[in-house]
Amino acid sequence: MEENSRRKFLQQAGMATLASVTPLAAEPERTKELFIHHVFFYLKNKNNAQDEAKLVEGLKKLSKVPTIQFAHIGTPAATSRDVIVKDYAISWMCFFKNIIEEEIYQTDPIHLEFIENYSHLWERVVVYDSLGPKKIS
Structure with missing residues (x-):
């Protein structure tokens, strides 16, 4: 026994x-799909060039998180159609191999430090997360 x-x-x-x-x-299944994390930042001080520059500085530091495959920092484009939303200040889009890599990013010290050091700049954040198609081999 x-x-x-x-x-x-x-x-x-x-x-x-x-x-x-x-x-x-x-x-x-959680390892197979590309994960896209797209964040739109609305600054407390709208149209404040110094605050925008400071946020971009922080996002550049944030792009060093090892699980990020590709990162893009953007501003609203000069396009004009009814369906286009341009009321945000800065957008942050990053690609991860899968959702697990994005979950690791969420708790990475660089990400947590970014929130601590730069969250005073924004009044609102909108996030769109999406999964890419399954890999085709």
Whole structure:
């Protein structure tokens, strides 16, 4: 009886270790789709060039988060159609390999420091997250 309990314990410990070492293997569907994170910042001081420059400075630092594959900092384009929204100051769009990489980004110290050091600049943030198509091989 004791040998059976020991064997069961070792099997369970091995499975727990495997799951903690390879969390991506436990959730294969979450690793397959490109993840796009698009953020629109609305500054407290609208049209304030210094605040815009400060936010862009922070976003450039934020782009150093290792899980980001590509990052883009933008401002509203000079286009004019009824469906175009141009009331934001700065947009931030970044691409991740998958949702797990984006979740890691959310708790990365660089991201947390960005929020702490620059959130006083904005009154509102709007986020659009989307999944890309499954990879075609």
